[in-house]
Amino acid sequence: MHEQMARMYEAARAAGRLSGEADQTDLARLLNVAPQNVHNWEKRGPSKDALLDAQAAFGVNATWVTTGSGPMFVGGAAPATDEKWPFARLDLRRIQRLSPDERAYVEGKLEAVIEAVEARIQEQKSGQHAA
Structure with missing residues (x-):
């Protein structure tokens, strides 16, 4: 594996965005x-x-990935994580940088997707009880 990619994987794991088993x-x-x-x-x-x-995506310092020198993350520290944030592949800071209108749009889309998933789960449960 190219050494720069090894550093990219290392940083993604250090930021909590990839597991040790990531591929x-x-x-x-x-x-x-x-x-x-x-x-x-x-x-x-x-x-x-x-x-x-x-x-x-996860705050890694591009210079560090390229050279191995300097801090691993932009600003010197790993991105802050919120233990209650359930989306491992989506950096909370990206959402926080959106304008209120953009956040409302994303929230509406997410709500619609969650409703569709819940409806599918309910249909599956209903189908299991009927069988």
């Missing part, structure tokens, strides 16, 4: 890219865009 698919999901991209980066090193995406 290409997990990192790809975190960065919103295809697993093949991550595979290629593991062979040749991450692109500049990949470094910037990782910096935005």
